[in-house]
């Protein structure tokens with residue numbers, strides 16, 4: 001971290017008492033620290049102690065003419081290599097999500113063009129509140145990354161999720177940020193589909209499937225980690241949006257296809273979604289009423305577009321590498337091989353989803369990779385590890401072609 005500059009935004013919460021120690025440790029690593037302190041933060045830690053430890057002025061007031069003359073809120077954010085909000089209160093994250101600029105800290109956060117890391121700290125109920133969770137999803141979708149919170153005893157006497165990470169963890173997050181992890185997919189664009197689709201029967205009912213989206217989301221996260229600009233088009237899941245991806249939420253197969261086509265051009269397409277094969281021929285605009293003494297309605301189905309096959313045959317818009325998934329319950333490899341031919345994609349990741357394997361909704365997966373060169377069986381591993389390995393293979397393929 002030698003020579004790097006960290007702008008530390010300290011908001012209100014008892015966890016602010018961890019910040020002087022954090023500053024000391026960041027500086028031990030060779031980075032410079034400059035602090036912005038909110039009014040709430042100043043209730044827990046004094047500007048003087050932050051200034052003494054950072055050996056710099058501490059910025060608190062947006063209306064201070066001297067500060068604005070010397071530095072200005074725009075420069076304050078642009079002069080840093082990274083912004084870390086620690087502790088990040090529920091309040092400051094809500095303001096960030098809403099785009100508010102009501103004090104110096106939030107103005108700097110709105111004006112910045114630099115990466116932002118948040119270290120949330122709050123009471124467990126505040127953390128679990130749907131408003132806070134929704135704000136976090138919004139921030140993640142915009143590329144804000146998070147360190148913590150952790151589970152543990154809280155200053156308020158309760159126990160649960162919401163403790164800020166310790167200074168060592170905060171410094172480790174910055175070290176990771178500055179580490180020279182190779183980004184072999186920088187400059188590439190990937191489109192990933194994930195999750196199930198919901199096909200409407202009427203405005204209140206739909207047909208769905210058991211896909212959790214865990215594998216597709218893990219692949220999107222792994223691509224983004226290697227520097228790939230990643231557009232994730234996902235059906236309804238309970239998963240948080242993965243960090244660093246542009247996430248588009250859709251419901252039906254037709255919406256998914258439209259979102260994927262809009263996201264093109266792409267170098268890579270990974271179709272991990274469990275797209276419904278059929279939808280009802282026509283979903284009426286009103287709820288279908290249960291009529292006394294009449295037979296249940298008959299659903300007439302029509303075929304959905306095949307997104308993987310459409311992408312594979314997209315002519316000059318075809319991504320260079322198109323990867324499909326094959327969820328099979330028997331003859332896994334043979335079925336996957338013929339699926340690869342039928343759909344016209346380059347690779348197929350085949351997995352056994354027979355109920356005994358627990359693959360659907362589970363955290364592990366056993367996959368076979370079918371390429372033009374043959375097939376491989378990978379050992380059972382977590383879906384996150386499948387994603388890391390698959391993305392490493394994608395990166396190696398592009399490197400070999402250069």
Ligand code: C5P
Pocket residue numbers: 193253271272273274275276277304305306307308309323324325326327339
């Ligand atoms: O035909 P099947 O559903 O078994 O093929 C699975 C593969 O095709 C997956 O990669 C899935 O994402 C993709 N697919 C698709 N659009 C569909 C059906 C499947 O992209 N309508």
